[in-house]
Amino acid sequence: MYALVDGNNFYVSCERVFRPSLQGRPVVVLSNNDGCAIARSNEAKALGIKMGAPWFQIRHLERSAGLVALSANFTLYGDMSDRMMTLAAGLGPTQEIYSIDESFIGLHGVRGDLTRRAHQVRSRIARWTGIPCGIGIAATKTLAKLANHIAKTAERKPGSYPDALAQVCNLAALPVFELQAVLQATDVGEVWGVGPRIAAQLREAGIASVQDLARMDPATVRRRWSVGLERTVREVQGMPCIDLDDAPAPKQQIACTRSFGRPISDLASLVEAVSEFACRAAEKLRAQAGLATELLVFMHTSPYRPGRQLSRSVTVPLRRPTADSRVLAQAAANGMRWMYVPGYELIKAGVILVDLQSAAVQQGELDLEQEEDRDQSRLMTAMDTVNSRYGKGTLRVAATGQDGPSRTWGMKQERRTPQYTTRLEDVPTARA
DNA sequence: TCTGGGGTCCTAGGACCC
DNA sequence: TCTGGGGTCCTAGGACCC
Secondary structure, eight states: OEEEEEETTHHHHHHHHHOGGGTTSOEEEEOGGGOBEEEEOHHHHHTTOOTTOBHHHHTTHHHHHOOEEEEOOHHHHHHHHHHHHHHHGGGSSEEEEEETTEEEEEOTTOOSOHHHHHHHHHHHHHHHHOOOEEEEEESSHHHHHHHHHHHHHHHHSTTSSOGGGSSEEEGGGSOHHHHHHHHHTSBGGGSTTOOHHHHHHHHHTTOOBHHHHHTSOHHHHHHHSOHHHHHHHHHHTTOOOSOOOSSOOOOSOEEEEEEEEEEEOOHHHHHHHHHHHHHHHHHHHHHTTEEEEEEEEEEEEOTTSOSOOOEEEEEEEEEEEEOOHHHHHHHHHHHHHHHOOTTOOEEEEEEEEEEEEEGGGOOOOOHHHHHHHHHHHHHHHHHHHHHHHHOTTSSOOOOOOSOOSOHHHHHHHHHOOOSOOOOOOSOSSOOO
């Protein structure tokens, strides 16, 4: 048995804790550069604002409907998340933190009335953190997600489901006929693992509700769609196929990418941006005690704007696995210099560290290099410590200068040319 | 004028191996 | 002239998640 605890409109709820005057008003939290809405209060949802709606399209609601828009404060949300997760953990013996606002709780061995217990945890979270949340309980993770959706929808739209299911919905406690009615009333697109594409295909095939999906034959689903959807169907039927993951593996990729506030076309700014991205990514890498062997840099123009489009990326191999901000920043800068083409309005760039290894397995290199590595790693640890105590960016790596290709890059480039460059469109002269 | 920033898993096809 | 049957690894692309 599983529970899913999920903060309602999480970012908005975090903001409301510190600004109670926002209660009852339509509020959205905007992404980086205030580009689009990434969280909406119930009142904002009622205005018809969609997830990801561009700010310029909904801006008029500020005046006409009293919409309040806030710039995202991810440090605050991370902190509130930690508190909520700690309290949610009280529901059962195991916990998987699935995202900033959701965690699955394994309920194995928990005795007594689960629904009551969930209500208690829910009100404790509300009292101690100020975050309202919904709790779904069921035999599988997919059904627990669905139960959570029902708990929230029943609260937000009275009449959509039985009132008793609001806030906490325990599907395992429902009589069969009532469970079927609830599944029948829920659109197939609400199921975890069924995205817009598959939902459309399912509807085409006459599968409109979750109950329809639950009646499908898993083998047929596998043949016609995929093993992934087959697993989803079994989960909806109550057969657990997705385990609780309470000890997540280290990340296989670490990315840091951003849209720019306004288009950038000069090399110096781009180099500075990707150097900074590489440093941020390096911090995350060190936090999981990892080393990168390759780094990917990309940039592209806006697909929404008319005019010449450009999208380029390059994979930069590293001389040896590293988590050193300076090495990674240099590699990112070199990659950018290599792929740069003048005359394009770039709106986004990023750095992705790929092919990650654990620092623990990196033993047995040359003595000299080991010593170098140790010094570098001490320096980076010191930097991370200072930054965590005094705030992000207190200590930073200076932007890498225009001093030509580094030895690392120059050496490797002969043996290994950049691995892929995608959609190189409209480039007057490809640079060698 | 103005459209986020992360991630994961699965599949198909090609290269290569015995 | 005849020309098997697996297996693994890698990559790109698609779909999905929050």
